[in-house]
Amino acid sequence: MAILEYLQPTWQLAVVGLLSYILWTVVYRRFFHPLAHIPGPFLPAVTMLYQSFYNGRYYLEIARMHEKYGPVVRITPEEIHLSDADNYDKIYYVGSKFYKSPNLYNALCIPLSTFGCVSNETHRIRRGAMNPMFSRKMVLELEQVVQDKANKVCKITQKGIDAGQPIDLHHAFRSVSVDVISDYAFDSSYDLLDKEDIGAYFFRMVRGLGPAFYTFQQIPLAQKIALSTPPWLAPYLSEPLGCVTGFQQDCAKQAQAVKLKMEQGKLGHRQTIFSTLLSLEDKPAGYEVPDNEMLMQQAYSVLAAAADTTGNAMTVAAYHILKNPSIYQSLVKELQAAFPDPSSQLEFVELEKLPYLVPIPSLWPVPTLLLSSGPDLTPLTRLLSSRKPCGFPLGFQVECHA
Numbered sequence: 001m002a003i004l005e006y007l008q009p010t011w012q013l014a015v016v017g018l019l020s021y022i023l024w025t026v027v028y029r030r031f032f033h034p035l036a037h038i039p040g041p042f043l044p045a046v047t048m049l050y051q052s053f054y055n056g057r058y059y060l061e062i063a064r065m066h067e068k069y070g071p072v073v074r075i076t077p078e079e080i081h082l083s084d085a086d087n088y089d090k091i092y093y094v095g096s097k098f099y100k101s102p103n104l105y106n107a108l109c110i111p112l113s114t115f116g117c118v119s120n121e122t123h124r125i126r127r128g129a130m131n132p133m134f135s136r137k138m139v140l141e142l143e144q145v146v147q148d149k150a151n152k153v154c155k156i157t158q159k160g161i162d163a164g165q166p167i168d169l170h171h172a173f174r175s176v177s178v179d180v181i182s183d184y185a186f187d188s189s190y191d192l193l194d195k196e197d198i199g200a201y202f203f204r205m206v207r208g209l210g211p212a213f214y215t216f217q218q219i220p221l222a223q224k225i226a227l228s229t230p231p232w233l234a235p236y237l238s239e240p241l242g243c244v245t246g247f248q249q250d251c252a253k254q255a256q257a258v259k260l261k262m263e264q265g266k267l268g269h270r271q272t273i274f275s276t277l278l279s280l281e282d283k284p285a286g287y288e289v290p291d292n293e294m295l296m297q298q299a300y301s302v303l304a305a306a307a308d309t310t311g312n313a314m315t316v317a318a319y320h321i322l323k324n325p326s327i328y329q330s331l332v333k334e335l336q337a338a339f340p341d342p343s344s345q346l347e348f349v350e351l352e353k354l355p356y357l358v359p360i361p362s363l364w365p366v367p368t369l370l371l372s373s374g375p376d377l378t379p380l381t382r383l384l385s386s387r388k389p390c391g392f393p394l395g396f397q398v399e400c401h402a
Contacts, residue, residue, distance in 0.1 A: 025046070026046045026047075029045055029046045029077045030042065030045050030046055033045075033077065035074055035077070035078070035080060038072060038073070038074040038080055039069040039070060039072065039073060039074065040065060040069055040073045040074035040075065041065065044065075044074060044075050044076055044077075045074050045077060046077060047077065048076050048077060048217075048218055049218060050076075051075070051076065051218075052214065052218050056210065056214060058075075062075055062081055065081075066081075066083045071083045071084040072084075078103070079101075096120070097120070099118055099119060099120050100117075100118045100120075100123075101118075102118050103217065103220070104217060105117075105118055106118075106216075106220065106223075107213050107214075107216040107217035107220070107223065108213060108301075109212075109213075109216070109223065109227065109244060109248070109297075109300070110297040110298075110300050110301050111297070112290075112293060112294040112297045112298075113126075113294070113297040113298045113300065113301040114126040114127055114130060114298065114301065115301040115305070116297065116301060124284075125284050125285075125286045125287050126287075128283070128284035128287070129276070129277060129283050129284060129287050130273065130276070130277070132276070132282070133184075133271070133273050133276055138271075139348075140348065140349070141270070142180075142184055143347070143348050145180055145183050145184065145189075146180055146348075147345060147346075149176045149179045149180050149183075149189075149193060150176060152176070152179075152193040152194070153172050153173070153176050153193065156172055156193065156198065157169075157172070168198055168200075169314075169315060169318055170315055171192075171197070171198040171199050171200050171203060172193065172198050173310075173311040173312075173314040173315050173318070174199065174203055174307060174308065174311030174312070174315075175192035175193045175195075175198050175199035175202075175311070176193060176311070176314075177306045177307070177309075177310040177311040177314075178190055178192055178199065178202065178303065178306050178307055178311075179191060179192055179193055180306075181302060181303065181306035182254070182303065182306075184272060184273060185254075185272060185273040185274055185299065185302050185303075186254045186255075186257065186258050186272060186273075186274060186299075187258065187261075187267065187270065187272045187275070188254070188257065190202070202307070203307060205243045205246060205247055206243070206247070206303075206304060206307040206308070207243075208239060208240050208242070208243030208244075209240065209243055209244055209247065209304065210240070211240040212226070212238075212240035212241055212243065212244045215240070226238075226241050226244070227244075227245075229241065229245070231245045231246070231248075231249055234246075247300060247303075247304075248296060248300060251296050251297075251299035251300045251303060252292070252295075252296040252299070254299050255274060255292070255295035255296055255298070255299045256292065256295070258272065258274040258275060258278070258295075259274075259278060259292075259295065262275060262278055273302065274295065274298070274299070277289075277290055277295070277298065278290070278295075317360060321360070327360075330356055331356060331357060331360070334354055334355075334356045334357060335354070335357070338350060338351075338353075338354055
């Protein structure tokens, strides 16, 4: 404590107070906290910062914890992880009473969106407003848009084959996903497949959201400070922060463009996600037309989701199909039998009848963007509210994987 000799009395008190607070917090969390009896290492029990050491790969450390401490492990001061699949259906089910973890979902910077809202009731209302847009009827109406984007991918692929050059399917598959959803959401496609880099810049920006998310999850105050930064200044302060603000600005422009078209009566004949959200027609009770901030956050969540999920699934499926000659040959044989004319359009209603093609997407586990500390395909954290799986106290976060 020799350093205190060089500080003014006021600062000495501040330092002593801070150290005392830290010491008390550590002692309380380790020995007196309601989760103190849950097995696990010392550091995760006393600080959230422990998981930041693993740079987004904390799920690997959690697996090692389970090997050492058993099926129930305390992975942060307020969070436990269950590896026993028997608990899975007690937490994750339609109509679950367990609501989302504010600490996790607020870090996404989209608390007003359908995906980011914590309340189950609010989510039900917002999701109910969007459900008709993802019905089979609407999907079939969107088929031509999907066909147009898929044809672009085929042309990109054929061009690479003819030139004897590698084909960037990683970005092509992600771009077709974003081009489709942006067309469906805004009636204005991003047309990433037409870009020279096939949308590589867009996905670098989306990927840049990750570091910001992990920082905001660990230090919520940093999020409030960061998001108050002028957009023009953000990229100079931090590349991830620049990605967040840049993406927000772009989403705001897209959402506002749809709103303006509606006001001017210039929307196309086709219904879109955002034209639906801006209308009160056929909405569940309690639904309110979103304001500008809510529209921006809805656009943010829709595009961010499309950027990695579907594209990643296609990438993984393509890799395994090409890696396994027997699977590739069987698939080609089935497609050629169903569509003998190579120039014919592969209609969805015909494709879904093919017995070999249909189950292919489910044959391999598809790693997606890890937003929680759980392993691949683990549902995101939930907060114990009115139920007690395994007798755990209420008000704490729980994860489980099957």
